[in-house]
Amino acid sequence: MKTKTLIKMYKQSIGLFPKKYLSFLFSVFFFFSCSSDYIDPLDNTVDGNSDPNPTQIASSGSFVYAPTPLGTFGTSPQTFGIRNDKKLSDYEAIATNMAPYNTDEFPDFGSVVCIIIEDGKFEYIGTGVLINSQWIITAAHNFIEPEKSKKLPALSAINILVGNDPNNPSKTLKVSQVIVHPQWTISDGGFEKGTDLALVKLSSPITNITPANLNLDINGEKDKAYIWTCGFGDYSGQAGQNKDDYSKKHAMVNVLDRIVNGLSSSVGGVNYNGGLLAFDFDAPDGKYNTLGDNIVNVQEYDLGKGNSSPEALEMEGGTIEGDSGSPIFVKINGVWKVCGLLHGGIDNVASGVKDSSYGDISVYTRTASAASWIQSVIN
Numbered sequence: 001m002k003t004k005t006l007i008k009m010y011k012q013s014i015g016l017f018p019k020k021y022l023s024f025l026f027s028v029f030f031f032f033s034c035s036s037d038y039i040d041p042l043d044n045t046v047d048g049n050s051d052p053n054p055t056q057i058a059s060s061g062s063f064v065y066a067p068t069p070l071g072t073f074g075t076s077p078q079t080f081g082i083r084n085d086k087k088l089s090d091y092e093a094i095a096t097n098m099a100p101y102n103t104d105e106f107p108d109f110g111s112v113v114c115i116i117i118e119d120g121k122f123e124y125i126g127t128g129v130l131i132n133s134q135w136i137i138t139a140a141h142n143f144i145e146p147e148k149s150k151k152l153p154a155l156s157a158i159n160i161l162v163g164n165d166p167n168n169p170s171k172t173l174k175v176s177q178v179i180v181h182p183q184w185t186i187s188d189g190g191f192e193k194g195t196d197l198a199l200v201k202l203s204s205p206i207t208n209i210t211p212a213n214l215n216l217d218i219n220g221e222k223d224k225a226y227i228w229t230c231g232f233g234d235y236s237g238q239a240g241q242n243k244d245d246y247s248k249k250h251a252m253v254n255v256l257d258r259i260v261n262g263l264s265s266s267v268g269g270v271n272y273n274g275g276l277l278a279f280d281f282d283a284p285d286g287k288y289n290t291l292g293d294n295i296v297n298v299q300e301y302d303l304g305k306g307n308s309s310p311e312a313l314e315m316e317g318g319t320i321e322g323d324s325g326s327p328i329f330v331k332i333n334g335v336w337k338v339c340g341l342l343h344g345g346i347d348n349v350a351s352g353v354k355d356s357s358y359g360d361i362s363v364y365t366r367t368a369s370a371a372s373w374i375q376s377v378i379n
């Protein structure tokens with residue numbers, strides 16, 4: 001399975017100045033075992049048996065939700081994370097919440113933070129989200145790859161960068177504690193139990209950022225709801241980007257294709273519930289509808305049955321390395337809430353599907369399923 005924590009070698013400079021990558025032969029890329037009854041933005045009621053095309057909203061920023069009609073594009077070439085007919089800066093603009101992306105049609109992305117772990121010659125890049133003044137929730141695999149090591153990194157090696165541009169963060173925060181889900185530490189690093197979660201306690205509270213609302217309601221999300229993802233995935237190797245810089249915060253829209261609950265596990269006599277959320281990255285030409293086709297491999301089977309529209313939304317996107325632990329936002333009863341954290345992707349979903357390109361399936365650990373564990377830690 002694919003996970004989406006980015007690991008690279010770098011030349012270390014003092015503090016958190018922009019990193020300098022080494023050449024490709026010396027770069028190291030892993031994928032860590034890293035990534036409702038209410039639908040909005042329109043108050044639509046859509047169930048799993050309904051038309052997989054959500055009704056569109058209409059207001060200043062509504063164009064981002066518009067589906068691309070099939071037949072508009074003859075073919076869509078392979079891409080990386082974003083639609084091939086869009087610019088990365090378009091997705092970065094949405095994540096700033098500047099007009100026209102500052103209405104309640106969009107989540108407040110200010111709570112999404114960049115996680116940097118410095119470990120000698122390696123640097124680990126992930127994403128997390130602030131859920132109260134002192135706690136961040138993210139993916140456990142950002143800190144532990146359980147099939148290789150169960151040792152957490154030194155707290156002094158972890159930095160939380162606040163703001164839209166991690167090259168010039170508005171604030172750099174230190175952490176006092178990292179708590180990984182108990183089942184994750186004894187797992188094989190897969191998503192099957194829905195426990196790829198970690199809670200990170202800040203050394204001191206932060207009061208000038210509004211925390212995200214965390215969904216703990218098991219009936220909160222609804223199949224085919226609009227969702228937003230937001231992270232710091234690494235685009236530095238793409239055309240037009242500075243390979244020496246961290247990538248800016250970016251946000252993408254998609255449609256929720258799968259909701260899974262009831263993934264049980266037990267550790268030391270304590271039972272835990274787990275769950276998953278998932279969506280696919282649709283191409284403008286409609287070719288790669290991997291959660292709506294008849295090809296189901298072993299990993300995809302764990303996501304259960306469902307359907308998916310082949311139509312891509314105007315600002316649809318996928319997930320890439322560095323997005324691990326990034327939140328998925330769903331609007332529930334008029335409030336945007338964090339409903340999952342990115343674990344990673346499905347291997348070999350279909351012939352011709354490349355990682356982070358069209359057809360890639362992103363899998364998130366569901367927060368509502370792990371509500372009891374989350375509350376036991378932060379309360």
